[in-house]
Amino acid sequence: MLTLCGFAVSNYHNKVKLALLEKGIAFDEQEVFPLGSPALMAKSPLGKIPYIETADGVLVESQVIVDYIEARYPQQPLIPADPFRAAQVRELLTFLELHIELVARELYAEAFFGGKVSDDVKQQVAAKLKKSIAALGARAKFAPYLAGDTFSMADCAAIFHFPAVSAATTKVLGEDLLAGLPVKQYLERMEQMPNVQTLKAAQVASFPAFVAAHTG
Numbered sequence: 001m002l003t004l005c006g007f008a009v010s011n012y013h014n015k016v017k018l019a020l021l022e023k024g025i026a027f028d029e030q031e032v033f034p035l036g037s038p039a040l041m042a043k044s045p046l047g048k049i050p051y052i053e054t055a056d057g058v059l060v061e062s063q064v065i066v067d068y069i070e071a072r073y074p075q076q077p078l079i080p081a082d083p084f085r086a087a088q089v090r091e092l093l094t095f096l097e098l099h100i101e102l103v104a105r106e107l108y109a110e111a112f113f114g115g116k117v118s119d120d121v122k123q124q125v126a127a128k129l130k131k132s133i134a135a136l137g138a139r140a141k142f143a144p145y146l147a148g149d150t151f152s153m154a155d156c157a158a159i160f161h162f163p164a165v166s167a168a169t170t171k172v173l174g175e176d177l178l179a180g181l182p183v184k185q186y187l188e189r190m191e192q193m194p195n196v197q198t199l200k201a202a203q204v205a206s207f208p209a210f211v212a213a214h215t216g
């Protein structure tokens with residue numbers, strides 16, 4: 001049995017949980033907050049969630065976890081069998097996570113946790129995001145899913161990363177940098193999915209307590 005460890009507000013946690021739910025894989029859950037405890041560091045050496053406990057050991061990094069469950073449980077595939085189409089899904093994931101979410105994350109302290117980000121950092125983040133979001137727009141199909149006609153692991157990520165990036169850029173840069181892409185309509189379509197509704201409801205419900213605990 002797999003145990004998914006993390007907490008309901010995290011976009012990366014929800015990405016993995018949606019993949020498990022859509023694939024119909026049975027799993028246990030343990031609520032873990034990334035607060036640097038020795039117990040956490042023993043399982044997740046970067047101190048991050050999500051991580052997953054398997055019969056063979058622990059895995060960290062959401063994409064590593066999703067790739068593992070895809071290989072281990074091929075039912076309800078979240079990546080096309082065709083190598084080129086599979087690579088296109090991974091290209092979208094790389095744009096989304098390495099070039100967009102990870103860059104926007106620099107704004108989260110000010111956007112969500114009462115911190116402050118310098119004007120220099122804001123300018124650099126805005127410039128990088130504009131370039132990366134244009135690149136995503138050049139590749140993403142939004143028809144109806146991110147990679148085209150089939151739901152994929154790129155959607156598991158986008159459904160939770162897009163709202164975080166929109167909220168952070170709106171709050172800190174005064175502009176939703178995703179507004180030029182059909183993200184709003186895409187998210188409305190994805191929110192028709194029962195598993196997405198369940199995860200979003202849990203995320204919203206646990207957000208105030210999470211922010212209160214992390215606002216210094």
Ligand SMILES: N[C@@H](CCC(=O)N[C@@H](CS)C(=O)NCC(=O)O)C(=O)O
Nearest residue numbers: 010011012034048049050061062063
């Ligand atoms: N690249 C990681 C990112 C995970 C991540 O950033 N998790 C956040 C919560 S959303 C976390 O654990 N942050 C605590 C920290 O970085 O110390 C993945 O894909 O799993």
